[in-house]
Amino acid sequence: MQCTELHEYIDDRLDGQLSEVECATVDQHLEHCADCRRVMAEEKAFRKALRDMPVPDASVGFAARALRHAAAVNAVSHQSGRKHAFAGGFAAALVVGIVLWFVTGVYGPNGELLTPQPQLAEVSISLHETRRVSLSFNAPEAIEKVRVSLFLPEHVELEGYPGRKQIAWFTNLRKGDNVLTLPLSALRSEKGVFTAKVGTGKDAKKIQFYLNVAKPGFSTLQAPQST
Amino acid sequence: MKNIFSIWQGRKDSESSFEELVAPHIDRLYRLGYRFSGTQHDAEDLVQELLVKLYPRGKELANIEKLGPWLSRSLYHLFIDQTRRATSSPVALAKGVGVELESVACVNAGPDENMLNQQQFATLEKALFTLNFDQRTLIAMHDMEGYTLPELTTMLDTPLGTLKSRLHRARAILREQLVEKHE
Numbered sequence: 167m168q169c170t171e172l173h174e175y176i177d178d179r180l181d182g183q184l185s186e187v188e189c190a191t192v193d194q195h196l197e198h199c200a201d202c203r204r205v206m207a208e209e210k211a212f213r214k215a216l217r218d219m220p221v222p223d224a225s226v227g228f229a230a231r232a233l234r235h236a237a238a239v240n241a242v243s244h245q246s247g248r249k250h251a252f253a254g255g256f257a258a259a260l261v262v263g264i265v266l267w268f269v270t271g272v273y274g275p276n277g278e279l280l281t282p283q284p285q286l287a288e289v290s291i292s293l294h295e296t297r298r299v300s301l302s303f304n305a306p307e308a309i310e311k312v313r314v315s316l317f318l319p320e321h322v323e324l325e326g327y328p329g330r331k332q333i334a335w336f337t338n339l340r341k342g343d344n345v346l347t348l349p350l351s352a353l354r355s356e357k358g359v360f361t362a363k364v365g366t367g368k369d370a371k372k373i374q375f376y377l378n379v380a381k382p383g384f385s386t387l388q389a390p391q392s393t
Numbered sequence: 394m395k396n397i398f399s400i401w402q403g404r405k406d407s408e409s410s411f412e413e414l415v416a417p418h419i420d421r422l423y424r425l426g427y428r429f430s431g432t433q434h435d436a437e438d439l440v441q442e443l444l445v446k447l448y449p450r451g452k453e454l455a456n457i458e459k460l461g462p463w464l465s466r467s468l469y470h471l472f473i474d475q476t477r478r479a480t481s482s483p484v485a486l487a488k489g490v491g492v493e494l495e496s497v498a499c500v501n502a503g504p505d506e507n508m509l510n511q512q513q514f515a516t517l518e519k520a521l522f523t524l525n526f527d528q529r530t531l532i533a534m535h536d537m538e539g540y541t542l543p544e545l546t547t548m549l550d551t552p553l554g555t556l557k558s559r560l561h562r563a564r565a566i567l568r569e570q571l572v573e574k575h576e
Binding site for chain 1: 411412415419420423427428432433434437438440441444445447448449513514518532535536537539541542557560561564567568571
């Protein structure tokens with residue numbers, strides 16, 4: 167077996183796709199060829215690096231929470247036939263966006279509404295200050311019993327709900343724009359993802375943006391990046 | 394997992410049985426979801442949505458012989474659906490493209506080693522997100538999460554030759570990226 171030939175077998179050898187005879191042939195070549203042993207060692211190290219790539223633990227209590235939520239959503243869904251009447255077209259038609267409000271002014275509506283972009287928008291706020299971030303939801307028609315869920319990053323609180331990282335409630339949407347203004351307070355300098363979901367459980371729209379808490383003296387509010 | 398079950402004592406039989414079936418697989422589903430999406434939050438969302446969808450099918454799940462791979466396959470298809478929905482939506486839902494990668498500390502390493510590992514992992518993670526969707530999910534399932542090629546032919550409903558070819562190409566791209574970043 168030539169070296170170039172062996173290189174074609176490396177993936178199959180490591181993926182367990184060679185017969186015993188083919189394995190023996192490859193291994194025999196490796197025994198006598200330092201170059202190919204090096205290539206094989208590099209490939210093994212590459213595979214190991216992929217396998218060892220860390221995964222952060224799920225949030226505390228996630229499994230139990232997720233199971234409980236699945237049961238609850240299905241219980242509501244089972245009881246409420248009405249929900250299904252609008253669930254199908256709901257997410258497809260609902261338009262969501264972030265409107266970023268300064269205390270001193272408001273960005274124009276064209277500037278703040280998120281347009282397709284490769285990265286999350288970033289909102290920077292100052293430490294220990296309260297800023298209002300408004301989420302805009304446009305409904306094609308009035309919709310009742312829509313679930314709104316907020317997921318706050320660890321370093322930010324919603325004013326009036328200290329310590330709460332998940333807040334959810336049911337509400338009705340009016341036809342047209344519905345703006346939800348959230349007074350957010352920064353607890354420490356950090357960056358995290360804020361998520362809001364609006365919908366009917368299975369069929370919800372999600373909007374996310376980074377909340378970057380700058381140290382005092384570095385307060386800025388950035389418009390979403392457009393590309 | 395005992396903690397999860399104890400929480401649910403006293404619930405209806407349908408709920409208990411769904412939980413008993415699915416709970417042992419949630420950790421692995423979450424890991425796979427993280428490999429697909431690149432963030433803890435999206436991974437949890439993905440698994441959550443899967444559970445909501447599967448809950449009414451509790452009896453059907455009880456009859457599935459290899460539930461783990463079946464659930465992973467369902468998660469994969471759900472992720473495809475979500476990605477398609479996100480890319481066809483008129484609104485930016487920030488999924489599927491340009492995912493900001495989380496930095497995850499390597500707990501067992503010493504300070505210097507830890508820093509080096511984090512850099513390497515960050516480079517590799519960024520390189521992973523330059524792969525196309527099929528390549529990335531395949532690397533995630535095979536090279537990272539250890540599903541075998543025969544398992545994946547069934548799970549992804551794709552011939553073995555196609556999978557091998559995709560893997561080979563994906564690894565080559567990753568290696569090229571790593572070499573470029575290293576230089």
